[in-house]
Amino acid sequence: MALQLQRHGARFPDDNASAYRHAVHQLARARKYHSHLKFMNDYEYALGQDDLIPLGATQSWASGAEAWARYAALLGNAGDESIFIRASDMPRVVDSAGNWSTGFAHASQGHIHPKIDVRLSEQANSTLNNDCPNAGGGTEEMNTWLHQFVPPIIKRLTKAAPGVNLSEEDVFSLMAMCPFESMTNARVDGLEESGIYERSRLLAKQKARSPFCDLFTKDEWRAFEFHGDVEKYYKTGPGNSLGPVQGVGYTNELLARLTNTPVRDNTTYNASLPFPLGHALYADFSHENAMVAVYATIGLFDRGPHTKDDAERVWVANRMVPFSARMVTERLECGAGTGRTLIEGSDGKTPDGTYVRIFVNDALQPLEFCGAQGDGLCRLEDFVESQGYARRSGDGDFERCYN
Numbered sequence: 001m002a003l004q005l006q007r008h009g010a011r012f013p014d015d016n017a018s019a020y021r022h023a024v025h026q027l028a029r030a031r032k033y034h035s036h037l038k039f040m041n042d043y044e045y046a047l048g049q050d051d052l053i054p055l056g057a058t059q060s061w062a063s064g065a066e067a068w069a070r071y072a073a074l075l076g077n078a079g080d081e082s083i084f085i086r087a088s089d090m091p092r093v094v095d096s097a098g099n100w101s102t103g104f105a106h107a108s109q110g111h112i113h114p115k116i117d118v119r120l121s122e123q124a125n126s127t128l129n130n131d132c133p134n135a136g137g138g139t140e141e142m143n144t145w146l147h148q149f150v151p152p153i154i155k156r157l158t159k160a161a162p163g164v165n166l167s168e169e170d171v172f173s174l175m176a177m178c179p180f181e182s183m184t185n186a187r188v189d190g191l192e193e194s195g196i197y198e199r200s201r202l203l204a205k206q207k208a209r210s211p212f213c214d215l216f217t218k219d220e221w222r223a224f225e226f227h228g229d230v231e232k233y234y235k236t237g238p239g240n241s242l243g244p245v246q247g248v249g250y251t252n253e254l255l256a257r258l259t260n261t262p263v264r265d266n267t268t269y270n271a272s273l274p275f276p277l278g279h280a281l282y283a284d285f286s287h288e289n290a291m292v293a294v295y296a297t298i299g300l301f302d303r304g305p306h307t308k309d310d311a312e313r314v315w316v317a318n319r320m321v322p323f324s325a326r327m328v329t330e331r332l333e334c335g336a337g338t339g340r341t342l343i344e345g346s347d348g349k350t351p352d353g354t355y356v357r358i359f360v361n362d363a364l365q366p367l368e369f370c371g372a373q374g375d376g377l378c379r380l381e382d383f384v385e386s387q388g389y390a391r392r393s394g395d396g397d398f399e400r401c402y403n
Helices: 017-027 035-042 054-075 091-107 139-149 151-160 168-184 196-206 211-215 218-235 244-259 288-298 380-386 393-400
Strands: 002-007 083-088 118-120 281-286 326-334 353-360
Touching: 002 054, 002 091, 002 244, 002 288, 017 168, 035 151, 035 211, 054 091, 054 168, 054 281, 083 091, 091 281, 139 151, 139 168, 139 218, 151 168, 168 211, 168 218, 218 288, 244 288, 244 326, 244 380, 244 393, 288 326, 353 380
Parallel strands: 002 281, 083 118, 083 281
Antiparallel strands: 002 326, 326 353
């Protein structure tokens, strides 16, 4: 059995689009431009808002094709009936699920074409959406970091563009223009045979690099990256006391699927919607903040962001939840008579039994919290036991979201 939780593909800016447009407008007020800013003499803001971009559609398509390559053997003769797909009902998420299904069908040479079985409203209880009104969003922590690294940038840009009056938020928005504009201009043709991560590397070589990328130093880009780490850690991650509870509902669904038992959850699980058990492959499509909450609930990436210069830090948002990020949980039967290849552990063999392992963006997670010994394998019962916070429906934290 394989259970995939995936973020939608690359998109235009979301609610921040107005801030990006405002920052570009502020920069356009300069009397003249020096150095790398000369492109502003004829620059026009051309990004859309919210919708998927071609790269994002391709990412989901490639993920579906790769899912076929990895898990087709699990489907047996049941075909489409062995796959269950859900999507949060925002258009870019539904579109990503549809693109994934198309990629899966293409890789199967049209033999299997899975459909989206359930769309979960983001206006109601949903395990694919983070929702906790009292949680806050880590704004204070993010602003603290902005105050530390942005002022020298303002000084430099003001010198290079006399007459501008940039705020710290404007500078952050100008930095964000680099990835969004570069992704929007990325070429996606001629890469159909590449895997999703090989495809990403090829795209990086073929993209039209945004001129905003050259306005900042490598150290400033490291600071920008760290801002994303801080945001996710204090928004729905373990840095927020009400962050992990937002992933409890999905985690309890995960446990139900792994154990083939009904869901036991008193948080965001919606019992009025179909939730069949016994499928070979599950694919759920969601947003990055919901995925971060699930990571926090399960206990993945459990060391905080610390400092941007900490080479050992594991909490790096752009590795955890990039566009089209995916967490794949596998249930494996090991032993004679299972019909499956034994998975060798550090001692050369794996005892008979049922095991769980988790990959995030193809990186095997250590799962020390349930007894994995370097091979990422936990006995199913040990993994279930390790998820006490979820099984107790968040120890009352869900009620704190609303009281």
